[in-house]
């Protein structure tokens with residue numbers, strides 16, 4: 001086969017790979033191989049799975065580089081497979097379970113009609129509600145989503161901290177992470193800057209179980225508090241704000257609302273740090289251009305160019321100061337400072 005034929009075939013069957021991976025992670029096969037190699041029959045017996053189909057799935061997982069199939073059909077995890085262990089420090093397990101799970105999968109099927117008709121939000125077309133309505137009303141879906149966000153953060157927090165490593169924050173005393181999830185980014189930022197206190201501002205449902213919140217687990221309970229609220233109505237007062245993976249969920253009008261609420265709560269000179277995958281120019285293939293289609297399929301949001309983020313900042317009283325661009329495929333940070 002020619003290279004072009006291989007590329008075309010891989011693209012057509014890309015979903016097969018991600019669904020094979022999803023099944024292996026969801027059924028516990030990946031976690032079961034954490035410490036020891038096993039034949040498929042032993043994995044099937046331990047996890048109450050059909051032995052013949054378990055072997056076929058594990059053979060396919062080996063074919064996509066997640067497992068190794070050794071002599072006598074004994075399977076072990078590859079180094080790529082380890083990233084899907086629950087215990088991996090940069091685990092992508094939550095991302096895999098959420099992004100290839102039923103709600104996201106079902107939303108994507110509306111993509112052709114969304115592109116044909118205009119509009120967005122395949123999720124609403126499928127389920128007749130917005131994605132955050134389901135996340136807050138269905139505890140199981142909410143738990144999957146919040147684990148996925150923490151899972152994304154296990155890679156992204158390091159990128160954001162690296163981007164901001166030279167930043168002078170000596171005058172900053174209080175940082176608020178709006179839509180900050182369970183606090184992964186903020187807690188790691190506070191660890192790096194012991195003179196700063198923090199607030200994670202989140203929907204009440206995300207904060208419902210204190211065991212899930214990272215400040216306690218990271219021994220930062222005295223410096224990081226969690227405040228429940230609606231970012232479309234208000235924001236806490238702070239010297240600086242993080243918005244990581246928040247603005248990309250929303251359309252321009254909704255983003256301006258969030259930014260204006262932070263503006264109203266803060267004082268002149270306050271700073272805002274927008275962490276997102278910034279869309280590069282037309283000649284550069286980039287993850288942000290794919291993530292943009294995900295946003296089109298499941299929410300009202302979009303991935304934006306740097307100029308589009310600057311327009312949002314200018315339109316909400318946070319003139320742009322600087323952008324920390326990161327290597328391709330990593331998060332960038334766009335900074336605004338509150339005008340008088």
Ligand SMILES: C[S@@+](CC[C@H](N)C(=O)[O-])C[C@H]1O[C@@H](n2cnc3c(N)ncnc32)[C@H](O)[C@@H]1O
Nearest residue numbers: 149153179180181202203229230231232244245
């Ligand atoms: C895509 S997630 C990003 C979470 C986190 N910043 C991160 O990067 O992992 C968006 C977050 O916004 C929160 N959120 C959605 N609507 C909100 C609202 N109206 N007020 C406050 N938070 C909201 C969600 O609960 C979710 O945690």
